[in-house]
Amino acid sequence: MPQLDIVSYFPQFFWFCIFFTFFYITLVQNYLPKITRIFAVREAVQQNNTEDSTSNEFVDLSTKTQHVFSKSVQQTKQNCIQQFQTTQELLGIQKDTLNKHTNQVFQKYQNKKIQLNMTVKQTMQQMQDVLPLYTTRANPMNQTKTAQFFYKALMKKVMNASTKTKLK
Known part of the structure; x- marks a missing residue:
């Protein structure tokens, strides 16, 4: 490798130093002042905008937010x-x-209640006709009907029992 050659080491170092010295001088003389001016102007503009725009932006932002x-x-x-x-x-x-549904159900309930009361009354009347004993005992006419009813029922039972024994 030529970089590690001892004979060419000093000339390489010499040219390296000369090149970077000129490069440094060019940067310092030409480009750094321009860059410094750009940064200074930019900073001044930002400070002015910050002072003016901060208060204005804050007011605008708060108004918009509200x-x-x-x-x-x-x-x-x-x-x-x-x-x-x-x-x-x-x-x-x-x-x-x-409310409509409740009224309908209540009307159905009332109708069923009336029907049930009528059925109970009819049943009570029919029970008085079929079972005379069910009526009051003070009436002698009712006692006679009761006696006749039980006599007929007893006779039917005896007749059925006698016919069954004859068939056997």
């Missing part, structure tokens, strides 16, 4: 009112439906 917040609060309030009205309407409909 406007957006009030607008969202109004929209939310309107939505809540609308939902509340819708809920009230639905509850009214459900209440009417429930």
